[in-house]
Amino acid sequence: MSAYLDKRxxxxxxxxxxxxxxxxxxxxxxxxxTRSMVAALRAMPLVKAPRSFVLPREMAKQPRRSFLTWYxxxxxxxxxxxxxxxxxFASDLLINQPGGGATPQSLPAAxxxxxxxxxxxxxxxxAPTEEPAVSGASNxxxxxxxxxxxxxxxxxxxAKAVVTETMAITESTAMSMMTATxxxxxxxxxTMRAQMTVxxxxxxxxxxxxxxxxAEQSTAANLSETPTxxxxxxxxxxxxxxxxxxxxxxxxxxxxxxx
Amino acid sequence: xxxxxLIHSAQKGDIxxxxxxxxxxxxxxxxxxxxxxxxxxxxADATQEAFISAYNHLKSFRGGSFKSWLLRIVTNACYDxxxxxxxxxxxxxxxxxxxxNGENEFEIPSNADGPETIMQQHEMxxxxxxxxxxxxxxxxxxxxLSDVQGMSYEEIAEITNSxxxxxKSRLSRARGKLREYLQSHGELLPxxxxxxxxxx
Numbered sequence: 001m002s003a004y005l006d007k008r009x010x011x012x013x014x015x016x017x018x019x020x021x022x023x024x025x026x027x028x029x030x031x032x033x034t035r036s037m038v039a040a041l042r043a044m045p046l047v048k049a050p051r052s053f054v055l056p057r058e059m060a061k062q063p064r065r066s067f068l069t070w071y072x073x074x075x076x077x078x079x080x081x082x083x084x085x086x087x088x089f090a091s092d093l094l095i096n097q098p099g100g101g102a103t104p105q106s107l108p109a110a111x112x113x114x115x116x117x118x119x120x121x122x123x124x125x126x127a128p129t130e131e132p133a134v135s136g137a138s139n140x141x142x143x144x145x146x147x148x149x150x151x152x153x154x155x156x157x158x159a160k161a162v163v164t165e166t167m168a169i170t171e172s173t174a175m176s177m178m179t180a181t182x183x184x185x186x187x188x189x190x191t192m193r194a195q196m197t198v199x200x201x202x203x204x205x206x207x208x209x210x211x212x213x214x215a216e217q218s219t220a221a222n223l224s225e226t227p228t229x230x231x232x233x234x235x236x237x238x239x240x241x242x243x244x245x246x247x248x249x250x251x252x253x254x255x256x257x258x259x
Numbered sequence: 260x261x262x263x264x265l266i267h268s269a270q271k272g273d274i275x276x277x278x279x280x281x282x283x284x285x286x287x288x289x290x291x292x293x294x295x296x297x298x299x300x301x302x303a304d305a306t307q308e309a310f311i312s313a314y315n316h317l318k319s320f321r322g323g324s325f326k327s328w329l330l331r332i333v334t335n336a337c338y339d340x341x342x343x344x345x346x347x348x349x350x351x352x353x354x355x356x357x358x359x360n361g362e363n364e365f366e367i368p369s370n371a372d373g374p375e376t377i378m379q380q381h382e383m384x385x386x387x388x389x390x391x392x393x394x395x396x397x398x399x400x401x402x403x404l405s406d407v408q409g410m411s412y413e414e415i416a417e418i419t420n421s422x423x424x425x426x427k428s429r430l431s432r433a434r435g436k437l438r439e440y441l442q443s444h445g446e447l448l449p450x451x452x453x454x455x456x457x458x459x
Contacts, residue, residue: 044384047294049289
């Protein structure tokens with residue numbers, strides 16, 4: 001009925017309603033009373049505004065300036081912080097992804113795998129000619145993924161040198177993680193160097209083998225040092241996430257105030 | 260008044276240009292607020308809030324009808340005020356209405372009718388206003404926009420941010436309720452203003 005009164009009924013519904021109106025006195029009366037009411041509403045007099053609503057200059061200009069200057073800067077900072085967090089978090093995930101060994105979440109968990117896979121192959125090839133290299137390499141391969149029983153095969157001075165070098169490399173790895181950018185590259189480089197040295201060790205003489213051992217052991221030591229080396233990365237991730245949340249909230253509030 | 264030029268200047272921060280727009284539309288904006296809110300003080304507050312908000316959001320105006328844009332803002336301001344009232348029932352609509360009995364001393368005579376006719380129109384308008392304030396918020400807004408302001412369904416849909424079907428159904432329900440209200444209070448009106456079917 002309301003739509004009919006406003007001439008907004010589709011043609012077929014209009015025809016149907018008009019046929020009904022011709023037969024139904026109640027609907028006809030309702031329609032007429034509604035029509036009268038709408039006419040009365042349209043005839044309601046205009047009300048004079050009690051005062052002028054012109055804006056005072058000081059009142060309207062201040063909020064525009066302050067919020068327009070803050071909002072873009074805050075938004076940009078939020079975006080940059082969020083991107084930095086995403087990049088860092090993604091690289092962290094990528095580093096951890098190929099694991100699956102005893103410590104799936106530790107950074108170089110995948111590193112021993114190629115060492116173990118490749119070193120015995122080269123060792124087996126050289127087995128008939130260079131027995132000491134084979135024994136050294138294969139013993140170490142067995143120990144590499146584990147706790148580091150290999151140093152028992154080497155002499156005491158060599159073990160000390162290995163420990164020193166291991167600590168140095170571990171520190172350098174941790175430092176590279178502190179910078180939080182090429183962590184994956186640094187670890188991959190370390191692993192590559194370790195593999196190359198192991199292969200070289202199996203072909204060369206005993207001193208070289210010791211050097212190889214020390215390099216490879218540094219990788220193994222990295223394994224045991226991984227949890228502590230990863231802490232700065234986690235701390236940076238959490239700090240960045242907190243920064244993103246704070247900046248995002250500030251941006252949101254400024255935008256709301258601006259609105 | 261070169262409205263697009265004034266809007267353009269106001270968008271650049273020229274408050275004098277904006278105030279010329281305020282002067283051009285303030286009566287329409289205030290009247291809409293008054294019919295929705297039902298009393299002067301709340302209508303004036305909503306109108307002022309609407310113009311401040313319009314000035315602060317002027318950059319978001321992308322063309323089209325500036326009047327519809329303003330009416331949409333004041334409608335939202337009225338919605339906000341009505342919601343606040345519901346959260347603070349101490350100052351109920353009925354209390355506010357009883358202060359001025361739904362009448363307004365500032366009403367502008369619509370034409371040069373005689374005093375008796377003006378008085379009868381005044382009584383009818385006061386009755387209608389009281390009936391409007393009994394409607395639910397959504398229905399009240401649509402009825403005022405349609406039947407008091409004379410807007411099309413499309414304009415109302417744009418202002419209330421709803422679709423045509425919603426506008427139609429709200430308007431139909433609002434008219435039905437207001438008709439019932441007028442029929443139940445019809446004895447207060449002069450005979451020629453009573454609706455059919457009110458038992459007279």
